[in-house]
Amino acid sequence: MSFRRPRIAIIGAGHTGATIALMVAQKEMGDIVLVDVPELENTAKGKALDILQAGPIEKSNVQVTATSRYEEIAHADIVVITAGIARKPGMTREDLIHTNASIIRTVSEQIKYYAPASYIIVLSNPVDAMTYVCLETTGFPKNRVMGQSGILDTARFNTFIAQALQLAVEDISSFVLGGHGDEMVPLVRYTYVGGIPVEKLLPQTQIEQLVERTRKGGGEIIELLGNGSAYYAPAAAIVRMMEAIVKDQRKVMPIITYLQGEYQVNNACIGVPVVLGGNGIESVIELNLNEEEQKAFNHSVHQVYRTLSYIK
């Protein structure tokens, strides 16, 4: 028997892709190959070499390479898709759909051919629809194709609550359900601070403001950056998902997954709590929603269906 490091391919070596690569290298989670378009191959190679040269300082022994040739993702265990365009101030995630759907189809064909046994994590926006496109194009089983939204959205909500209460962020536990859009559903009823319901610690109006800020969290950062979208926290969220898979952690996390009747959603990918482990999405956890939560969730699902309808 021989052991080897996990192989991680990251498609798209832009802001999120390169940041994910750096975090994976720092955690020594696996060997990394960054893939970008031929015109940006040298830029990607420069980033890979730079990350590699942080290894001796970080005491991290992993390989970091870059390419524009998909042959080099052969035998990847995990493939992360960050390829595509990001929104700029004034744009919605839906505005990206036609450009990114075409890119995700192309990329997914290559993954299907060169890394047929891989687990795929989609980040590109609009991410619920892009996860669906990837699942459809690869034909991989649904446990092996997933999208990132809920870990980031939950982290934003937790950050705002911790700021409001001036308490340790790791004491906040919450849950954001639904599509990765302004209609996402932060579940206040499932939000606790050191085991205490948040509703006991903050007034309702303030909680509502934090919910609203969370929903628009991506847009807030875009306005501040001026030319591109968030990448540090999104990268951290992706790395958390990878870790759950490569370490078979069986963690309960909000992840975009393909639903076939769960939460009364059929034939769409949307964020719900799942168990994430060595087999990818191991199961979906169905929560009982109250009337108000169900209404908000249905509204979010409706937006995801609408986005999907543009490319179906």
Ligand SMILES: NC(=O)C1=CN([C@@H]2O[C@H](COP(=O)(O)OP(=O)(O)OC[C@H]3O[C@@H](n4cnc5c(N)ncnc54)[C@H](O)[C@@H]3O)[C@@H](O)[C@H]2O)C=CC1
């Ligand atoms: N789901 C989420 O929570 C989040 C999603 N995003 C999304 O992730 C995507 C990437 O964002 P950034 O990294 O900031 O964008 P970026 O523009 O910095 O990087 C994207 C990279 O993809 C590359 N690319 C384009 N077509 C390609 C192809 N066919 N093959 C390989 N590479 C290709 C580009 O050359 C570029 O280097 C965007 O769609 C953005 O909206 C970003 C943050 C959070």
Ligand SMILES: O=C([O-])CC(=O)C(=O)O
């Ligand atoms: O807002 C965007 O377009 C990027 C993203 O999904 C996020 O940061 O939540």
